[in-house]
Structure formats: structure tokens, C-alpha cells
Amino acid sequence: MPLLIFLRWLHGSVHFSAEGGFPERFINHCRHTGLELWNTELRHGMLYAFVCASDYRALRAAARQSGMHLRVCKKKGLPFFLHKQKKHAGLAIGLCLFALFIGVLSTRVWVISIDGNDLTESRVILKKLEEYGVIKGMRSHMLNAHTISTEMIDTMPQLDWIALNLRGSELEILIREHKPDTRAKESDATANIVAANDGQLVLFRTYAGTKALPDGSAIRKDDVLVYGHTKNRDESTSPIRAKGYIVAQTEHNITQKQPLSTGQQRERLGKQYALHLFGLRVPLYFRAWDDACLSLQYFSARGVTLPLGVETRTLPVEALDDATLTPRQAELLALDHLHAQTAALLEYKQVRSFSTERKTKDNAITLSAKYVVWENIGQIKERTSDHSTP
């Protein structure tokens, strides 16, 4: 049925009414002359029906013979639509050009996405791909994914595997990198465990070697905690690598001073712009600055990156006066730095207690924090001489 509707729309149809005369004669006559009527109905003495646009003229003879008068109610279908749009030739041309434009664009690659690269920058991979002609705006059928992936693996040893998947106008590049084994190989050299900081022992577990201090002892930095030797049955000693887990309570002080006058000069930034249109770069300046910081932002619609973007080149062009901070600004800046230091310091440590202090002196704000923490204080120190053995 949908096909029939489409064919009728394609050929065009006329909805007409016929009155007077004999409807049955009219229908029979149409049937005998091969004119197909559909959706024929009689309402208030009027016969309504549809006929193919090309057959409407032939209905007149049947109407004359059956004594009926025809009247067109509605014309539907493609021929009538095209006839109506004759005056709007520009619109039709525009539609055709638009379809052509979309058709041409869909044969090219406009989005290149890279996924799976942690160590190698996307910029480096894109640069390498450019050597093989993979750029925005390239023709999709020119992409030889297998050859490119093979050659890239050969030329970039940091890549283990690469796949180029083309989906419409989007080229998805999946990468698996060769990650070096970052685990440090454990040395077999004889070593002691020494204290990394001053503090007081809380937990002492010795896995290999001889314990040097009793539990709860106060310790200083570089004190030996576990000796790297073991006693044999004949009371002699054999050197080994000490192993253990020693937790001590330690104190850490962090101070952050922020002067109200930063002493740094503010800079006015100059910007240059360039447009990226379908892989074509259109600079909006005459002379490019050297050493400018470059950023490229592509527009996107509903999560799809469009081949339209703006490139911004930024460069400090003028030095302004020294910037002076208000006390509140200085405090916030100091707090920001303090937080950064604290985060780095307290990694793998358990905070038992802490206190903070704020001072304003000499046109500067000083923030200080004191942390009492539990931490793994043991530090492997390889033995170079026998003076560290008891």
C-alpha cells in the first residue's frame, strides 16, 4: 500500500467531483475505457473520486456520455508540485546545490579523533598522520588504513597498535602504546632500613634483617631501624637486604608567605585569529607573531565536531604596572599554595592532628600549618661500608 501511495504521488492524482447524470454509467464507462478510479464515494448526490492526473482529460468523454459534470476538487502529487515551483527556480537550484554540497562534503574526512594515547601527544600523532596525507578535508576513499597503521607502528616505536576506523566523515584513531615497565627492579644488594624523618616509632614489622630499636623509641633522621644482616647458627653474621614496615609519628610544618606586592609585572596579551573552514586556514592578520601560544577551537553541534574552527594566537605585547594585591587576595593566594603543598606532603600519610596560624607582618601574609601524622618512615639505604653494622 505505501508503494501504491508513493506511485500515485509520483504520477500525480486529481480529486474530482461529478454531479447529475448516472454515476453507475460513469463508473462503468471509465472501467471499460481503462480509466482507474479509486476512493469513489457518493455524498449528497455528488460522486467524489480520484483519478491519475494524466487520465483526467479522458474522463470528459465518460462524463459527457453519462450526463455528469466534472469539477476538480484538489490536485496532488509531484507533477503539480513541480509546476507550482516553476516560479521559484532559485529555491530549487538552492536545494540542488545544497544536496550537492552535502554530498561532496560527506565524501571527505572532517573529524579526526584520537583515543588511547597517554604518553604520546595527539599533536605528535596528527603531525605524523599528515605525512601520510591524513588531514582534515582529505577524501575518504584515499585513506589506506592498513598501510598507514603498519607504517606508523614501524616509524613510531612507542606505539604497539593503531587502528584507523572511518565512520562517515569521522576518522577514529585508536591507539595502544608501548608502556615501559615503571616498576623499579628490586636490588639484591645488602642494605639497612633507616629513618626518613625524626619521630617516634608506632609500628615495627621486620621481614628480613635485625631490628635495631625497641618499639616506641624516639628516632632521628638517618637512624638505622633495621640492620641488613642475619645471625647464623654458628653465631657468625651474613649480610642481607633488610626488609620491614616501620610506621612512626612525625611532625611537619608548612609555611607559605605571600607579599602584598607581587613584584611581577602584568602583561597585556595581544591576539591574532585565523579561521579554519573545511580544512582551509584563513588568517585574519597580515604578519604572524613568532613564539605565539596557539589554541584551536572547533565548533560542535550536538556533540559532533564541525569542520569550522577558530585559531587564536596569543602573545604578551605590553608590560603593565606592578600588581598589588589586597590582603584578602594575598591570603587566598597563600592558601592556594598552602593547599597544593599540603596535598603533596600528606600523600600516603595519616593525619593525627593539625593546627594552622595566620600572621601579617612586613607587608606580607604568612600562613603556617603544623601536621602530626603517621607515616611509613623506613627508607632503604644500601650499605657501602661496615661502619653501620653494630
Add this chain to the structure above:
Amino acid sequence: MAKKCRSRSAQAIKNIQTSREMPSPGTPRLEMTGNQELLLDGCKGVVAYDENEIRLNLGDLALAVTGADLTMRTLRFEECAITGQIASVAFFNN
């Protein structure tokens, strides 16, 4: 002799059709879907066309379809489709 043979073969065909419940050639075929749609094969023409009744020529018989909102969806060759609220279907001898 040949005439006798022909009548026998005609009788045999008739017997087969009767036993297999096959319609004889030229018999109109009628199919209805509820009271909404009527499909007819073997329509020779329209005898009468009214708002509430359509009378079709089936050769030896005439078929009268009565109801409301009757629409002749198609009339092509010997096929005819009628839709609407069909109230009754009746056969008459021509």
C-alpha cells in the same frame, strides 16, 4: 461417440471440483473483513450506485451491498473493493 466421451470428461471435472470444493471457473469470489471491507473478484460492472447501496453485476447474479459511508476503494478489471460500515450483502438473480 466423441460427444459421449466429452460429456463424460466434463462430468468427471465437475465431480472433481465438487469433491475438492473448488469453485467452477467464472464464479465470483467474495471476501469480507468484518463489516468494514469487502473484496470481490468477478465484478462485471456497476448496476446501481447510491449513498447507501452499491449494486454490482456478477454475470448471472447481482450483489447488493448496503450500509453507510460506502466507498468503492478500487474498481479495476474484475476486482472491486468496497469499504465502509457494511450492513448487508444480498444476492439477486439478474
